[in-house]
Amino acid sequence: MTLLVGRRAAVRLADEFREVYAAAFGTEPYFEDAEQAETWRQTFTLRHTGREGFRCAVVREKGRVLGFGYGYTGGYGQWWTDRVASLIAPELSAEWLGDHFEFVELAVLPGHQGRGLGAALHDALLAGLPHRRAVLSTWRFDTPARRLYLNRGWSALVEDLDGESSLFGRVLP
Numbered sequence: 116m117t118l119l120v121g122r123r124a125a126v127r128l129a130d131e132f133r134e135v136y137a138a139a140f141g142t143e144p145y146f147e148d149a150e151q152a153e154t155w156r157q158t159f160t161l162r163h164t165g166r167e168g169f170r171c172a173v174v175r176e177k178g179r180v181l182g183f184g185y186g187y188t189g190g191y192g193q194w195w196t197d198r199v200a201s202l203i204a205p206e207l208s209a210e211w212l213g214d215h216f217e218f219v220e221l222a223v224l225p226g227h228q229g230r231g232l233g234a235a236l237h238d239a240l241l242a243g244l245p246h247r248r249a250v251l252s253t254w255r256f257d258t259p260a261r262r263l264y265l266n267r268g269w270s271a272l273v274e275d276l277d278g279e280s281s282l283f284g285r286v287l288p
Contacts, residue, residue: 116174116175116176117172117173117174117232117235117236117239118172118173118174118175118239119170119171119172119173119239120171120172120173121171122164122165122169122171124171125159125164125169125171125185126160126164128173128180128183129156129159129160130156131179131180132156132159132180132183132222133152133153133155133156134180135180135181135182135183135222135223135224136152136155136156136220136222137149137152138224138225139222139223139224139225140152140222142225144254144256144258155220159185159220163185163187163219166187166188166193167187167188167190168186168187168188168216168245168246169185169186169187170185170186170187170216170240170244171183171184171185171240172184172185172235172236172239172240173236174223174232174235174236176227181223181224181227181232182221182222182223182224182227182232182233182236183220183221183222183236184218184220184221184222184233184236184237184239184240185219185220185240186216186217186218186219186220186240186249186251187216187217187219188214188215188216188217188246189212189213189214189215189216189217189250190212190213190214190215191212191213193217195217195219195252196212196213196215196217199212199250199252199276199282200212202273202276202277203272203273203276203282207272207273210248211248211250211272211284212250214246214247215246215247215248215249215250216241216244216246216248216249216250216287217249217250217251218240218241218249218250218251219251221233221236221237221240221260221263223236228259233259233260233263234263234266234267237263237264237267238267241285241287244287246287247286247287248284248285248286248287249284249285249287250272250282250283250284250285251264251269251282251283252276252280252281252282252283253280253281253283254279254280254281255274255275255276255279255280255281261281264283267285268285269283269284269285270283270284270285271283272284
């Protein structure tokens with residue numbers, strides 16, 4: 116079952132999220148290690164959960180977190196938005212960045228991928244948002260995440276953002 120949870124619940128679940136994150140991103144093609152997963156957890160709990168418009172979706176089965184996704188209102192003055200703005204054309208930045216929904220992370224345990232959980236998390240995060248646009252970055256090469264985003268209506272705004280990733284955008288209803 117996919118549920119939206121508030122900031123406090125998300126912080127309480129951060130250790131379980133770290134385990135999902137480590138499993139999802141610890142293998143090919145990402146190869147992130149335990150230290151990177153812990154750095155992610157700290158950023159999530161200390162900064163991201165406090166952002167305006169924070170939204171978190173969780174899928175659980177028998178009390179166990181199988182996947183999660185989250186995002187928040189992105190804007191200038193935030194690291195990611197400022198970095199992306201420095202890498203793209205000013206007119207693209209003006210159209211897509213600032214008061215956008217920043218789709219930050221989506222992770223599902225590898226043994227549960229391919230069951231539609233990522234799509235359910237994705238859809239729960241975007242449902243009913245007040246933003247006009249959503250943006251995210253994903254690897255340039257073919258990954259399950261990239262395929263999911265393309266299948267859920269995202270478009271590549273910039274294929275080669277920084278040598279490793281693409282910038283995707285989606286107009287929201």
